[in-house]
Amino acid sequence: MLRATITDIAKEVNTTAATVSRALSNHPRISEKTKRSVHAAAVKLNYKRDRVASSLRSGKTHLIGVIIPSAEINFFGSVVHGIESIANAHGYGVLLFQSNEQRAYEEKGLENFLSARVDGILVSIAKDTKDYSHFKQIRSRRIPIVFFDRVKDELGIDSVVIDDYRGAFMATEHLIARGYKRIAHISGPLHLKNFYDRLQGYKDALKAKKRKVDQTLIYNGNVSIESGREGTRHFLSMRNPPDAIFATEDFTALGVIKELKEKGIRIPRQFGVIGFANELFGEHITPTLSTVDQQTIQMGKSALKLLLNIIDKRGTNHETKQKVVLDPLLICRESSAGKSK
C-alpha cells in the first residue's frame, strides 16, 4: 500500500497535478467546487503532502535547526519548549542538535543544518567556543540565524538574551537592601558574556549604593556546586569575610549554601545568598534559594519569532540587526531574607 500522491488525486477527480497542488494550498484562483472535490479525494486516499518533494521544488523546508549545549540542562529544555510551541503554531518543524558545549559539534550541527537546508537556525553558543568562523560561514550563505542566551555580539547576528547585567544588579541591590554589609561574588567563566555582564552588574550595584568594589570579594568560579563550595571556603578564610554572596548561577549558590550549612553558619541570619537561573531545586532546598529568573520559555518564543521575521523579510534588505533583551525577574526567597530574620 503506497502513499497517495497529487497525481493520484488528480486522476480521482479528473484534473491535473498542478490544479490539485493549487487546490491543496488554497490558491485563490481555484474554484470552490474544485477545492472541495480535491480535498474530499485527499481525505479518501489518505493523502499527506510529501514535504521532501515540496521542499526540493519550493526551496523552503519549513524546518528550523536548533543547537543547544545539552538537552539534559533544564534551562535549555525549557527554552526548547518555548521554541517548539511557536514553531508548531507556524507550521515549522524543529530539528534539534546538541553541541555538548563543544565547538567541534557545534560546527557539525551547523553543517548538518546546511545540508538539511533548514530555513533558519537558532543557536546558544557552546562554552568551549572561542573561534567563531563557523558562524561567519552561515552568515555568508545568508541563512537566517538568531542567537539566544549565549551570544556573541561582535558577529552582528540577531539575538535574544535576558539582561544579565540588570539581573545581577537587582540581585546585588537586593542583598544590600536586606542589610548585608560585605557582599561577595562568585563568578563564572568571564569569556562568556553572560557571566561577564553579571560581574559588571554586581560591581555597578555596589557603586550605585556608594560601596567600594573589593577585588578580594570576587572569586572566579566555573558554574558548579563545587566552585560554590570552594569560593565559600575561600571567603570564610579571609580575615574580614563577607556576610553575603551573590553567586553567578544557582548551582554555584547551592554549593555556597551547602558549605555554609556544614560550617554551621546560619542563612539568612548570619549570611545572605542569592543565585541566578531559577533552577527548579531552588524552591525546594532549605533554606529556599533567592534567585533571578531568566524567562526561559519567553526566550524561546522570542528567539523563534525573531527568526521567523528574518525568514519572512529575506530579500528585503532590512539589514538592521536586532537584539531582544528580556527583563529578568528577581525572586526573593529565604536565603536572602536579611540579618534580622
Add this chain to the structure above:
Amino acid sequence: MLRATITDIAKEVNTTAATVSRALSNHPRISEKTKRSVHAAAVKLNYKRDRVASSLRSGKTHLIGVIIPSAEINFFGSVVHGIESIANAHGYGVLLFQSNEQRAYEEKGLENFLSARVDGILVSIAKDTKDYSHFKQIRSRRIPIVFFDRVKDELGIDSVVIDDYRGAFMATEHLIARGYKRIAHISGPLHLKNFYDRLQGYKDALKAKKRKVDQTLIYNGNVSIESGREGTRHFLSMRNPPDAIFATEDFTALGVIKELKEKGIRIPRQFGVIGFANELFGEHITPTLSTVDQQTIQMGKSALKLLLNIIDKRGTNHETKQKVVLDPLLICRESSAGKSK
C-alpha cells in the same frame, strides 16, 4: 553566491553527476583517483550534499521523529539527550515534537512526521491519550516506531521501558529492610501502566515479606507536590497511621517531605520516605531523597538503537516485537535511612 551541486563538481573534474554522486558516497567501483579529485573539488566548492534532493530520490530522509510530552520536563530532556547522541553518531537528525500531554497534539505530531517522511518514530505517550487509533495508522503504513517509557503493550509496538514493577518492589523492600513497619503508597493515575506497575510492585514486595496489603494505606494521587501533601495529610489523620511512604514519583515524595516537616515529624527517624524518578532536586533537599533512578539516558539510547535496528531490517519480515526492559537503580539517601538514625 549559490550552493554548489554535484553537477558543479562534475564540471570541475570533467566527469558526470552520477560519478560524483558515487564518489561522494564511497561507491566501491569508483577509482581512488576519481574519488580523490571529486573530494578535492567538493571541498574547494564548499559543497554540502542536499539532503532534500537526496531524500526525494532515495526515499530515506535520515530523520527520526521524536514525540515527548514536554521538553520542560527533565526526564524527557534527559531521554532526548540519549536519543540525540546515538542519532548523531549514526548520521540521523532528530525532529522534536511536544504533545503537551494531549492526544490531539500527539496525532498532529505523527501526521507531521508522516508528511516529513521521517525514517522512524519514537514516542512517549501523552497522559491524555486513551484512544490509540492514530498509532494504528502509523503501523498500517509500516513506519518503524518504538515507544519509550509511556507505552501501550496491546498495540504490539516495540518499546523500551524501565522495570517500574521491579523499581517499586525494590523501593518498598528497602523501606522494610530499614525497619519501617507500616508502609503506605501514594500512587499516580493508574490508567498509565507505569503507575499501575509501581502499585503492583509495592503490593508484591509487601506480600513477599509476609506483610498484609492494607487498602487504606494506598492513596490515589496525581503525581504532584500537592498530591504528596494531600496523601500525607490523609495518612496522618488515620487512627493507625503509617510510618513510611513510597511515593510513586519524586515530586509526590517532595510534597510528602514538606508536609511531614511542617507537622514536625522527623525524617527518617520517625518516618521514612522514598520516591521514584531520581529528579535532580532530590540530592539537594533536606533530608536528601531516596529514590529509584530510571536510566533516562540509557533509555533514549536503547530506544533509538532499537528503532535503527527495525529501520535496517525493514523488508525482512522479522515481525517479532521487542520489549527492552531496563533495570532501575535504587538510590538510598537520607530520607529512608531507618528508624534508628
Add this chain to the structure above:
DNA sequence: TTGAAAGCGCTAACAT
C-alpha cells in the same frame, strides 16, 4: 570504472 537517462513528488512560469 564510468556515462546516459530517467524520475522521486511537487511547484511555478507560462500558456490558454
Add this chain to the structure above:
DNA sequence: ATGTTAGCGCTTTCAA
C-alpha cells in the same frame, strides 16, 4: 480557472 511543461538535486538502473 485550469492545463502544460519543466525542473529542483540527487540516486539508480541500464548500458558500455
